[in-house]
Amino acid sequence: MKEETIPVTKETVIGETAKIKIEGYRFVTMTCVELDENQVDVIYHFDENLQLKHFRLTVSKDTLIPSISVVYQSAFLVENEIQDLFGIHFDNLFIDYRRTLYLGGETIAAPFCKFTVKRTDKSAPAAVQAET
Amino acid sequence: MFKKLIRNSRMKSPWLLHFDCGSCNGCDIEVLACLTPVYDVERFGIINVGNPMHADLFLVTGTVNSRNSMVLRNLYEQMPNPKIVVAIGSCGLSGGIFREAYNVVGGVDKIIPVDVYVPGCPAKPEAIIDGVVTGLQKYDRIVN
Amino acid sequence: MSKTIIPFGPQHPVLPEPLHLKLTVEDEVVTEVIPALGFVHRGLEKLSEIRDFHQMVQVVERVCGICSVIHAMCYCHGIEEMMGIEVPPRAKFLRVIWSELHRMQSHLLWLGLFADSFGFEALFMQFWKIREKVMDISESTTGNRVIVSVNVVGGVRRDLNSEQISWILTLLKEIEQEISALKKTLLTDYTVTKRTVGKGVLTKHQAYGIGTVGPVLRGSGVVQDTRTLGYAAFNELNFEPVVESDGDCYARTKVRFRETLQSIDLIRQAMSKIPNGEINVKVKGKPQGEVVSRVEQPRGELLYYIKADGNKNLDRLRIRTPTFANIPAILTMLPGMYLSDVPVIVLSIDPCISCTER
Numbered sequence: 001m002k003e004e005t006i007p008v009t010k011e012t013v014i015g016e017t018a019k020i021k022i023e024g025y026r027f028v029t030m031t032c033v034e035l036d037e038n039q040v041d042v043i044y045h046f047d048e049n050l051q052l053k054h055f056r057l058t059v060s061k062d063t064l065i066p067s068i069s070v071v072y073q074s075a076f077l078v079e080n081e082i083q084d085l086f087g088i089h090f091d092n093l094f095i096d097y098r099r100t101l102y103l104g105g106e107t108i109a110a111p112f113c114k115f116t117v118k119r120t121d122k123s124a125p126a127a128v129q130a131e132t
Numbered sequence: 133m134f135k136k137l138i139r140n141s142r143m144k145s146p147w148l149l150h151f152d153c154g155s156c157n158g159c160d161i162e163v164l165a166c167l168t169p170v171y172d173v174e175r176f177g178i179i180n181v182g183n184p185m186h187a188d189l190f191l192v193t194g195t196v197n198s199r200n201s202m203v204l205r206n207l208y209e210q211m212p213n214p215k216i217v218v219a220i221g222s223c224g225l226s227g228g229i230f231r232e233a234y235n236v237v238g239g240v241d242k243i244i245p246v247d248v249y250v251p252g253c254p255a256k257p258e259a260i261i262d263g264v265v266t267g268l269q270k271y272d273r274i275v276n
Numbered sequence: 277m278s279k280t281i282i283p284f285g286p287q288h289p290v291l292p293e294p295l296h297l298k299l300t301v302e303d304e305v306v307t308e309v310i311p312a313l314g315f316v317h318r319g320l321e322k323l324s325e326i327r328d329f330h331q332m333v334q335v336v337e338r339v340c341g342i343c344s345v346i347h348a349m350c351y352c353h354g355i356e357e358m359m360g361i362e363v364p365p366r367a368k369f370l371r372v373i374w375s376e377l378h379r380m381q382s383h384l385l386w387l388g389l390f391a392d393s394f395g396f397e398a399l400f401m402q403f404w405k406i407r408e409k410v411m412d413i414s415e416s417t418t419g420n421r422v423i424v425s426v427n428v429v430g431g432v433r434r435d436l437n438s439e440q441i442s443w444i445l446t447l448l449k450e451i452e453q454e455i456s457a458l459k460k461t462l463l464t465d466y467t468v469t470k471r472t473v474g475k476g477v478l479t480k481h482q483a484y485g486i487g488t489v490g491p492v493l494r495g496s497g498v499v500q501d502t503r504t505l506g507y508a509a510f511n512e513l514n515f516e517p518v519v520e521s522d523g524d525c526y527a528r529t530k531v532r533f534r535e536t537l538q539s540i541d542l543i544r545q546a547m548s549k550i551p552n553g554e555i556n557v558k559v560k561g562k563p564q565g566e567v568v569s570r571v572e573q574p575r576g577e578l579l580y581y582i583k584a585d586g587n588k589n590l591d592r593l594r595i596r597t598p599t600f601a602n603i604p605a606i607l608t609m610l611p612g613m614y615l616s617d618v619p620v621i622v623l624s625i626d627p628c629i630s631c632t633e634r
Contacts, residue, residue, distance in 0.1 A: 001566050027487040029596040031581045045568065045579065045596075050505055052568060074486045074604035077311075078596075085319075095310060102199075102235070102317040102633065152293050154316045156630050158341025158422040160293065161385065165411075168388075168404035182288070200294060200315040203286055229338055232326055235319040254341055254422050 003052040008044075010065055013057055017044070017071045024048055027072035032082045040088060044068070061088050069094040077101075139275050142188065145177035146268060149187035149211070153204050153240070155194025158254030159221040163191055166264075171257045173264065184210040189267060191260075192246075195223040195230050196237045208244045214274045216267040219246045220260060222253040229253070279307070284618060286315050293629040295622070297606070301615055309610045311603055317633040321593050328588040329355060329563055330429060339595060340631040341422050342385065345371075345378045346573045347595075348427035353507060354569035354582045355429045359561060367431035368509040369550040374418070374426055375508070375571075376539040376546070381410040382574035383536040384455075386626050387462065390529065393623045394471040399461060406454045413444055431556025441547050452540050455533075462533060472525040476609040476621035479523055488605045489598045490576020491531040492625050496523035502572035513545045525624040532626075535574075562586050573598050575626050597631035 008016050021027075028045040035041055035058070042065065044055040059065060067090040069076040076094040080101045083090060090096075152160045166173045167180055181187055184207045196204060208217070219240040222228030227238045240246055247270055250263035280301050286294035294315035300308035323335050336351045337344040349371050356363060388403035411421045418424040418434055426432050436444075462468060478488070483496035493500055494517060501517035503510045518534045520527035563584040570579050576598030583592040602625040609621050 001568055003568065026484055028577075029579060029601070031592075031594040031596075033583055033592045033594075043581070045581075050500065050502065052570075054568075072485075072487065074601070077600065077604060100314075101312075102314040152316075154294075154318060154630070156338045156341040156423075157293065157628065158338070158344075161342060161422065165404065165408070168408070169401050170405060170408040194316070195318060197315075197317060199317070200286070203294070203315065229335060230318045230320060230323070233318045233320050233323055235317050253338075256421060 001054060003054060005043075005054040005056050008055045008057050010057065010059055010063060013044075013055065014066050014068060014071065016055060017068045020046055020053065021071055025053065027068075027075060028052070030075065030078045030082065032086050032088070034086065040086060042082070059088075061086075064089050064091045066091050067093045142275055143268070143272055145179070146188040146271065147181045147186050148173075148178050148189045148191060148264075149181055149184050149207070150191045150193075151204065151207055153192060153194045153200040154197050154236075155221060155223055156254075159193035159224070162254050162257050163193060163220065163260060166257045166260050171261060173261055176265070176268075178264065184208075185212065187211050188215060188271070189264065190215060190217045191220060191264075192217065192240045192244075193220045193224055195227050196240060196243055197235045198237060201237060201243045204240070204243050214271065216248070216271050216274075217244055217246045218248045218250060218260075218263050218267050220250045220252075220263065221255050222251060225249050225251060278302075282615070284622075288619075291619075291623070291627070291629075293627070295627055295629050297618075297622070299610070299615070299618065304614050304616075306610045306613050306615060306618065309607050311606065313629070313633050315633075316630045320634050321595060324590040324593040326589070329584070329590055330559075332590065332593065333428060334425060336593075336595070337423050337425055337427075339597070339634055340628055342382045342628065343378050343573050343575070343631075344423045345374045345426065346571055346578065348425070349375055349508065350569050350571040350578050350580050351582075352427050352429050353571065354567045354580050355563050357569065358563045358565050358567045358582065358584065359429075359559070361430050361557060361559060363431050364554040364557060365509070365551045366435075366553045367555045369546050370432045370434075370436065370555065371427065371508045372510060372513070372546045373436070373543055373550075374414075374424065374432075376542045377410060377413060379574045380451075380536055380539045381407050381414070383532045383539075384410065386532060386574075386623075387529070387536070390620075390623055391462075391468075393619045394467065396465075396467055399458070399468075402458055406451055406458075409447055409451050413447060416440070417444075428556060430559045431554070433556070435555050441550075445544065445547065448540050448543060452537065455536060459533070463530065468529075469526065471617075471620055472529060472624075475525045475617050476613065476624055477522075477524045478605060478609055480521075482608055483523065483605070486605050486608060487601050488576070488625075489601045490573065490626075491528050491535070492602050492605060493576065494519050495528040495531045497521035500577075502570050502577045505570065507571055509546060509549075512549060513542055515542055525620060528624050562588055563590070575599055575628060575631070576602065595634055597628070597634070599625070599628045599632045603627070603632065 025046040025048045031043040033041040042057040079090045248267045282299045284297040286296045296312040298310040384407040388400040391399035480497045564586040579596040581594040
C-alpha cells in the first residue's frame, strides 16, 4: 500500500488507536487477511482529510485480540464480522454477537479461511472447529 | 352466485407480497418500479401489501441462504390458499452468479414450490409484469 | 412503564430489504437498538478464489444493484493501480458520466422511498417517474437498466457517440426542470418538515467520531467528499461538496436533493470536456501487491482492499461499503425518538443491506 503503514502489536494497539483518535483521525474500517495456517493480518484503516493511515497487526489465530471498540465504538460491527468470517476472537467488545452476526448455527466455522478447510482432509486435531 | 363473486374478485384484484431474500437490490427496485407510473401494475388491480395473510401472489427475489430460508418458508406458510409464487431474477432461479458462494443454498425452489420463473439479471419490469400475468392465468386455473 | 422489545423487520413494508432491528422501547420512546444482520449475506468476497480478476468485475457489480457502476469502478481503479495501467482519458470521462447517472438514479430512488416512508405517496410516484428517464438513458447507452456492466479492467466497454450525447443533454434538461419543480414540495411542505426537521440529530462531532460517510456526514456539516481526491476525471471538473449543518433527517434530504442537481451539472461538464480517443487498453500480466482504493458512492465513501500475489485469482478482496459505516449511527440517532419515527430515521441513512452484508 502506498499509504503509511505502522506495525503494531496486540499490547500497543489500543494505545496507538487512542493516540490517533486524539490527532483527529476518523475510523474507516478493519481488514483481516489470512497469511498461512496459523497467522492472520489485521489491518486497521484510519483517515483524516482523505489521507489514509494503516496499522498492521500480525497475530496467530488463537490470540485474543483487544477490541478497539473501547476507543472507536463503531468498530464493533466490523470486529464482529471478522469474528464470524475468520474465527478469531476479540476481547471486550461493545456488542458481542458471539459469531451470529452473519452465520447461523449450521454453517461452517471459519468460512473465509482457506487453510482450515484443507486441514480437515488430513483430519488434524486442530480442524475440529472447521468441519464443513 | 357468491362463489362466482369471490372468484371474480380474486382474479380482478390479486394482492401482491414482495420479499427480498438476499437479492442485490437490482430486482427489488425493478419490482418497485413496476408499481410506479411508467409501468403501473396497479391497473391490473394489483396492490403491494406488507402482510402475508392478505396476499395472493408472492414475488421472491434473490438467493436463499440458511438464515433467510426460515423467513421465506414462514411467509409462504402464512399466506392463504390458493397462492402463486413468482421467482424473479437469475439469483431467484438458480443462485445466479452467487451459486458457488459458501453461504448460498440456491434458488427459491429449493425451499418453496415455485409457479413462475422470471429470468434476467436483473429482470426487466416488462418481464416481471409478464411473469405476474402468467401467474394470474395459472391462478385462474387453480381457482376454477 | 416497563421495557418492551419490539422487532423491526426483516420483512417490513417501508424497507424493501431485510434489515432487522431489536428495539427496546419504554412507553413509546426507543431506549436501545441492536441491529441484527445476516439475511443477505452471500460471502461473495470469497468468490475471488474461484473467479479470476477479470470475472470479478461482474461479481462486484452485483454487490449492490443500485450503484453497480461505482462498485466496478472502484475495483478497476484498484487493479489498475496495482498493475500500473494508465486508462485512456476518454474512458475516464465515460466512467464519470455513467457513475454520475447512477448517483442520480440512486438519489431519486431514495428521495421517493423516503417520501413513501412518511406516507407521501404522490411524491414517491413523482420521483420514480423522473427516475425512469435516467433509467432510459442507462438502457439506451449500455443495454441494461440497472446492472450496466460498462467497466472493465483497463477502461470501459462501450462508447457514446455525438448523437447519444446530444440526446442525453436534452433529456437531462427535462429531468432538471422536473426535479426543480418538486423542490418546493420536498423542502417546504408541511408534511415533510413535520416528519423530518429535528429528527435523528447527529452533531458534527458525533458524525465524525462514529465514522459515518457520505450524505450522513455531510448533512452534519463535515466537508468530506471522496470525489475531491480526483479519481477518474473528477480532477478536471469543477464542483464543491454539498454540505448542510443541521444533522437531522431534513439536512440529509437537502444534501441528497442538491447532489442530484450537482450530478446533472457534472455530467454536462464531462460531456463538454470529453476528449476523443481509445476507450480501453489491453491488459497484460497478473496483479501483484496490496492496494486500497476509494471512491464516492451515492451513500458515501466506498473502500476496496485488494491483495494479490501474482496469480490470476486474488488473494483477498475486502469491500467496506458506506452503509456498513453508517449503521452504527442508527445506534446513536434512535434512542430518545418515538417508535413511529423509526422508519424515517432508519431510511435517512439510505440503508443498502445487500451492500452491507455482501
